[in-house]
Amino acid sequence: MSERDFAIGTLGERATGWLAGRRETPALPRYAATVMLVRDGASGVEVFMLRRVATMVFAPRMWVFPGGGIDPRDDERDLPWAGPSPTEWADRLGCDEGLARSLVCAAVREVFEECGVLLAGPSATTFVADLRDPEWDRERAALLAHEQSFSELLVRRGLVLRSDLLSVRGRWVTPPFESRRYDTWFFAALLPDGQIPDDDTTEADVADWTVPSELLEAYASGEALLLPPTIVSVEAVGAADSAETFVAESRPAAPIEPRLVEVDGIVVIRADLP
Numbered sequence: 001m002s003e004r005d006f007a008i009g010t011l012g013e014r015a016t017g018w019l020a021g022r023r024e025t026p027a028l029p030r031y032a033a034t035v036m037l038v039r040d041g042a043s044g045v046e047v048f049m050l051r052r053v054a055t056m057v058f059a060p061r062m063w064v065f066p067g068g069g070i071d072p073r074d075d076e077r078d079l080p081w082a083g084p085s086p087t088e089w090a091d092r093l094g095c096d097e098g099l100a101r102s103l104v105c106a107a108v109r110e111v112f113e114e115c116g117v118l119l120a121g122p123s124a125t126t127f128v129a130d131l132r133d134p135e136w137d138r139e140r141a142a143l144l145a146h147e148q149s150f151s152e153l154l155v156r157r158g159l160v161l162r163s164d165l166l167s168v169r170g171r172w173v174t175p176p177f178e179s180r181r182y183d184t185w186f187f188a189a190l191l192p193d194g195q196i197p198d199d200d201t202t203e204a205d206v207a208d209w210t211v212p213s214e215l216l217e218a219y220a221s222g223e224a225l226l227l228p229p230t231i232v233s234v235e236a237v238g239a240a241d242s243a244e245t246f247v248a249e250s251r252p253a254a255p256i257e258p259r260l261v262e263v264d265g266i267v268v269i270r271a272d273l274p
Contacts, residue, residue: 005268006228006258010061013177016267018177026176029183031099033107034067036169036233037117038243039191043211045240048115048197049206051224058180059167062225063215065233066114067107069182072148074105080154083164092168093185094253104163106189109150113143115197115207119166119189120159127162129194137200165189167250171234172229173257175269183255186233186248212238216235228258228271 008015017023037048047065054060075098084092090100108119116136121127126243142148154161167186174181191197199207212234218224219231226234240246251274258271 001272001274003270004137004273005263005270006231008260008267008269010225014179015177015260015269018121019262020068021185023177027179027181029173029181030069031103032067032069032182032184033103033110034065034184034186035107035111035166036065036186036188036246037111037115037191037197037239038188038237038246039209039241040243041211043207043213045237045243045246046209046211047234047237048117048191049208049210049215050114050199050201051206052203053205058178058182062227062230063210064227064230065186066111067184068110068114068218070099070102070106071109071146071149073151074102074109075099076105076149076151076251078155079105080160082121082160082162085163089163092152092250092253094171103185103233104166104187105150105161107166107185107189108161111189112150113140114201114203116140116197116200117191117197118159119192120154120161122159124160124162124164127165127195129192131195140200165192167247168253169233169251171253171255173255175258175260177260184229186229187201187255190243190247202274210234228269229256232271232273 020131049063051063071078086097091096093100158265166189169186169188171185173183219226258269261270
């Protein structure tokens with residue numbers, strides 16, 4: 001393990017108050033999944049990202065990957081599934097089988113809801129290549145309105161979730177000084193051939209392919225806001241030789257929970273990284 005410090009940025013007032021003893025009982029982290037959707041670009045590997053709108057309660061104006069909290073119906077046992085089983089995913093993610101099923105389902109569901117990319121297909125070796133029919137927009141809307149579960153969508157469409165299209169890249173837990181906390185598993189996936197992610201989400205004002213080096217430069221200059229897990233993840237994408245090799249390489253899923261420390265009179269967020 002190695003220690004790494006990050007600037008507190010927009011979290012300053014709440015962070016310093018926590019260190020000064022103005023503390024509430026920490027919120028319980030909610031399980032969540034997020035996906036680094038990647039492709040090969042002219043300048044190297046690119047990753048699809050969203051900038052959250054300023055009105056969001058958690059991480060406003062932050063650049064993030066598609067993702068969100070698990071839904072109770074993500075653990076439906078009749079979920080059409082292909083690829084490594086929930087039992088195998090439980091070993092990879094370091095959790096029980098039910099939670100593993102929920103996390104993988106949430107990862108695939110959230111990518112579809114937030115940017116219109118569907119990691120599913122008619123069989124274990126195929127995927128949906130064309131989602132331009134307006135009917136898919138109605139499917140997304142029904143998911144967002146909780147009018148159907150992801151399992152119900154797949155069954156009706158004759159599709160199976162392709163868990164083999166995902167790899168795990170890590171796990172981060174929101175620090176206790178935050179009012180909303182998440183225990184988030186980070187996944188990676190290649191953009192399926194023929195599919196085109198979009199910006200049709202109310203949670204972001206920008207959604208597009210991002211060149212890691214350019215985003216990190218914008219963060220360093222103060223033009224872009226990033227949380228520590230996103231910084232580390234974007235750096236990993238930027239260091240990859242190709243999108244395929246990035247997704248092929250799984251990382252440990254041991255939880256990383258940053259903490260506040262004061263260094264030479266400056267409060268920073270410190271994380272122990274593998």
